[in-house]
Amino acid sequence: MEIVCPAGTPAALRAAVKAGAHTIYCGFADETNARNFPGLNFDRAEMREGVAFAHAHGAKVLVAINTFPRAGSEHIWHSAVADAGAAQADAVILADAGLLDYAARHHPDLRRHLSVQAAAANADVINFYAKSFGIKRVVLPRVLSVAEIAEINAETDIETEVFVFGGLCVMAEGRCSLSSYATGKSPNMNGVCSPASHVEYVDTNGKLEARLGGYAIHRVGQGEPAPYPTLCKGCFSAGDKTGYLFEDPVSLNAEQLIPQLAKAGVTALKIEGRQRSRSYVAQVVRNFRAAVDALEAGRAMPQGMMARLSEGQAETTGAYKKTWR
């Protein structure tokens, strides 16, 4: 199975390649990708150099252009597709049907993957994207069980890629308005969920409070993990009840499900975290590469040790086992 790893910077890309990544995904430093954070991402020259480095080491690079073009500004997204092709990227990851159409018509030789942001969660829609825009791979939303993934793979020839580690979204992928509501910035249009410019941490009498757009979304005591700054993982009080309204602040870790995902016909395993450091990338990639190699050699899955790197420092197998409350 192919391991698809995140890189927010050229240094992280090199770290991923050296740690054993088969494929790296990254984006340009603008609103065309869904991790448009300060200090992150690649300018055009860095992308060309990054692709060349990966290719020289036998790895591939996918360029995420997975936000939705703004009306009147489509040329920004069109340029990104053209520049990814010019950088010799192995594929582009797209979500918007219009952009997929543009890429298919103007850059037919550039391989197209369907982003998780497109929220394609059944074989019919995947086959529609394949027939209409020639996609070769779909990144499945994090709302499917292993059995449902197997059903999809039975009914399509398109490669499937699934998330196995990192942050979770509770909403249907690409359809979240929580961050927009609190900050005016959209994850799908501006590439920022909970933009850092609107995040504030305030320590008051030993209690650490996370605020987004001025709204308090969680408060923890001393010794508790710092709260995650997204509304979906906020902890709210109403009346005499306090709890996580949308989801617990846990991170996906499907490492032990890799054999089942392989049996379900999954082609590639995706690691979330372009906003994380090269240290994170190297550790997680090395761990998953060991797991995949163990699977292929018929050995037992190594026991994971990545909880410390998880958001909220706690893990879940997410929808794969359908144990949500």
Added chain:
Amino acid sequence: MSQAALCIPILPPAISRAVQVLPLLPLSLSLTAYSRRVAKNHPSLFRRLGDYGHARFILDPTDLPFVIYLEPNGGAPRVTVRRRSVTADGEARIAGPLAALLGLVHGAYDGDALFFSRDLVVEGDTAAALALRNAVDDAELDLAEEIGGMSGPLAKPLHRLIGFIEGRTGVFLSRPEEVAPW
């Protein structure tokens, strides 16, 4: 499922007391000269700071008696060291044990993991702090190597001394060696 946090070394109080007598003006001037050397060798670091290239960052090693003010100043950085009791404004404050800050600079630790485990505190403009963290992470800095480059014939013994201190304290004073490629 959760796991114990990283064990970040904390400087013994005796060291903290000992460095209290350091004269801050020469220390500030030395660190400014040093940071300008780093700037010369890593220009992309300042490009990555983007809108925050003229911000003022407060780096607060909580186990030392002073606080470091870093102004990237568009690539001609200025470093000012002040007693903890002397306060000044800054866009963002990043606080934690010196070992955590140095480990971050050298890419030995993951910033988010340190933050979630409360080993690191970020206050003020989160976007500014994030830009600095990402820019530094990409620069693949090795502060020991930079010092060595300024030390002429003393570089080799200094390198050995730094290695000795790292081995004894667990503090990352240089970029950890990458394990063999896969």
